[in-house]
Amino acid sequence: LQVFLGALAFSFFAKGFSGSYMKSMSSQIERRFEISSSIVGIIDGSFEIGNLLIMVLVSYLGPRVHRPKVIAIGCLIMSLGAFLSVMPQFLMGRYNYERITVTVDNSSTSVSACSPESSEGGPVTDATETPSAMKNFGCEKTTNSYLWLFVLVGNLLRGIGEAPVMPLGVSYIDDFSKEENSAFYIGLVRSSGMFGPTLGFLLGSYCASLWVDIGIVDINAISINPKDTRWVGAWWLGLLICGTVSFIASLPFWFLPYSLPKEGENGNLKISHLMSKQLFSVFSRVYSIYLSIADFFPALKKLFGNPIFVVYIFLTILQYNSIVGLITYETKFMEQQFNVSVARAIFLIGVVLLPVTILGMFLGGFLIKKLKLHITEMTKFACITFIGAYLLSLLYFMCSCEVLQVAGLTAPYSGLKHLSSLKISFMDSCNDDCGCKLDQWDPVCGDNGITYMTACFAGCKSSSGMGKNMVFHNCSCVEGQGHGLGNSSAVLGQCQRESCTKAFPYFLALQTACAFILALGGTPTYMIMFR
Template identity: 80%
Template sequence: MEQLCCEERLGELGLEKRRLRGIFLGALAFSFFAKGFSGSYMKSMSSQIERRFEISSSIVGIIDGSFEIGNLMVMVLVSYLGPRVHRPKIIAVGCLIMSVGAFLSVMPQFLMGRYNYERITVSVDNSSTSVSACSPTKSEGPPATDATETLSTVINAGCEKTTNSYLWLFVLVGNLLRGIGEAPIMPLGVSYIDDFSKEENSAFYIGLVRSSGMFGPTLGFLLGSFCASLWVDLGVVDIDAISINPKDTRWVGAWWLGLLICGAVNFIASLPFWFLPYSLPKEGENGNLKISHLSVQADPCKIEPPAQPQLKFSEAVKDFFPAVRKLFGNPIFVVFIFLTILQYNSLVGIITYETKFMEQQFNVSVAKAIFLIGRYLTSFQIPVSKRKLLFVILPSVLAGAYFACITFIVAYLLNLLYFTCSCEVLQVAGLTAPYSGFKIIGYETEFCNAECSCKVDQWDPVCGENGITYMTACFAGCKSSSGAGRNMVFHNCSCVEGQGLGLGNSSAVLGQCQRESCTKAFPYFLALQTACAFILALGGTPTYMIMFRSVSPDLKSFAVGIETLGGRILGGLPAPIYFGALIDETCLKWGTKSCGGSGSCRVYDTKEFRNVYLGLIAGLRAGCCLLYIVLSVLIMKRFKADGKEMTDIKNAERSTSKEIDTANKRDILPGSRTSEESEETYM
């Protein structure tokens, strides 16, 4: 009877453990989704944050790099010591920290007041509906009379709030917290799965979790597209009164709205982990459960949980430096680290500034650019979901190295075709194009808008009938107008020479001129981008297979931490900063803050922008191609065709199984062998 009772209790306990395994897998999949969701959303909002705080691209790069700083602060410690702590609770704390970071980043929206975009001063006569942007030079001195009034002007009401210039620090600190919070999710979650799963099920579970998480980046970009199409002061300002559209470089979307959603999602992701146990027994095994028969009064079927190991810091770190020497004494691992650093640099540069590149190069709105990036991200999901198939097709390290090398070189050659998707420079009078007409007075030549009092630091562009963009209607010499808001049309523009109308009889409309060649080249750019993304994703799994089969099984966890640390501290951190600084050098016209000082860039030299952006990516990936070739040569020398490779692999697998049974001797992360791509690509 007693034996039957105990067997029944063990059966109930087994059912409970299976239920807990399912809860953990579901919770981890949702946490992967949450971190990818918030990470991709923050990337998509980089241009909106730049315009809202009127900062340069290099400062945006610093904000973006703060995520890497937070991540690397705890990544190695988590990877090395993580499996010896209560992993579910540490993951819960991480998700909670990400939630706090997202909510903290929203604070400036409620501290800065309304967004006042840069506009010119125009005047209207009460006796007519005509509005003039060209005011005589003499009229600049005396105040306006009762017959004139300001229709739209640069608002200086908030100039006394000088601290607004530094409120972007809230976003930086929030992003830093997101990096700290994300660090434990991948290594601790993967090791926890590997501890309770069978050898044949571990890869399946991890692949299932990651496949579920892949929807996060896609939905994050789609949410970014939606928020970018909404006005920043949603529900506070009358949209019909706004004279700019989402294609305008002064447009700022509701960047803060998505962060509220991201914070809520991360908070929800933290909840299940608080109720999960320290560890779970291996699938199909009850070896760790003991039945107590100590006394008659005690419960004869009492189940004793496995003892929780005590963490001794001195014992945990005593092998740290020998492990580092062993890893960096492996030439394959060293080359792999340099390859990771270069790939991180190119990848982070692409993701951070791609929306800005598409907007400036192809004249599309930020919302559309973000939406398209979210759509082509789905091409990553197909090869990642076929991870197990790739392991079957490429059973050897050497075959995997050849496959990864070939796919990367093919993607690199396709990358070079980006330069053929050219687009002419935006024709801006006085910046990239000369004025079309001059007035000849006696023996002197005078500019067509000399009679107007135009301020060179203003940007409120109009497009003339001649296809040239003017910085303001004043610079076009427009004397009158009709309509209001976005539909305003300026007439009698002395600098615009229309076909058959002559100089001074043409009109201009609000906004920059469209560039036809950009519209035609955009579909080819998207096709190349999708093809490159698909091919690079195919080669991602074999590349990680190289690392995991080239290091000792007991160092796999540590190798993941070192690889991630190296990639992020030398790639993810500096890349957005120097990409942004070089992009700033191609700016033709900087905006002006309402209280004075330089703001964000309004228009770039698109040719120089393209050469800098694509040239940096091509240069970094050229280095990757060389390292792939070196890696293939090293692997070919190490793994001979005489069967040594398979012997090494079998020995590694036996060693891994032994280490699982003797986890108290050494900390490993065997589940990492299924590979985990760099997570901020999240993306």
């Protein structure tokens, strides 16, 4: 049993490792394939679809099949899904982000970001344009490639492969361990497995800080940094590692028996003798599975008539409503709302949230063992924790910060804090002769604390430096707000928002509290399902 516990803990580690890594890379995949957030949601949901395709059937047939070998097959399918998801990286060309500033010569150049000649067709817009006009300039995200379908199918395979690991593994423990120890063992396995998501997010943080085409392009020539919303990390690199880990996780299960002696009952009984009595012939085994499938739907109907099971479904809905959607878009939310780089957001999830979750799961299993809770008491305990966490998560709406001040979008060129929708103007007298294009986003931060869509919209006449160190000078729109010529400069990237820096620690503390409370009820829900 100890060998199986170790193997199952590592398989939990493998599935958590690859699952958390995929979650952390959602924004990178969105940018690399130039797809919408809704398609990213479909890709993420394909994992659950794969789970649902066989989860119920596998759980029902569990005791009638060779559970360790089925888990081994599942780990191999997870490995295949991870490797399949990597394929687009080798089939697509290099990633090209939109970059409108042209540099020439070597280390320091002086180029004109604002000049009538900078746009071949002349000005694309004028001061009377409104946000509704943006749709006419290619602002809607479109993709010319459907290679993201490889990622979708790979994620689907990961869901199918992961389906047998939890139900068959936990039922195997429950069948061959003492009743008073099973909850502790399950909590121990799940807690050990949570190191997978921790390392998965840390790997995601590292890969997100690497350029997507690392080893192919000159990194010094890249003019954006990981905080830029156009940055794409090496999302594919971690998937190669995830696939390898899942393959290794499958190996021990091929050598484990169909069944084990009950813990504490004749521990000296030889496994081989026990197996010889319990293994059926191939024909009788297949016939038994056939009869089980015939009884599947009546058993399912009976199951939904069980009030405890209905409560379990209710708890699970609350749990997934609080967790899945948040984790899927959490890195993107942190980036957009709090101006945190994706790499840092993933890192914080890995080193702050997941250790707290591990502690909560372990403590939940320990409390069940210590207090000797029965199934009704476990149901009440889980219900209290999940409802409490769900109500606490409503406080997320209070964790917000000021809107990014972008000239012509959320702030006027005059520098006022608020912009009336009736007075929105993308152009101003300071840049109306620059020939700026509305379909480009290459933000710069002026000395006045205002972000401009491009250096052209800031009215910058010259620049110096290269890559990330480029600085724009003689910016007429910045100068027009009370800055002299010596101070009318702008740098690449968006301006920092002070209120966001102050609000972010509160957001992180609230999320940590919610994660701990949810984890406390995690182990009881597992026991409710199997009892």
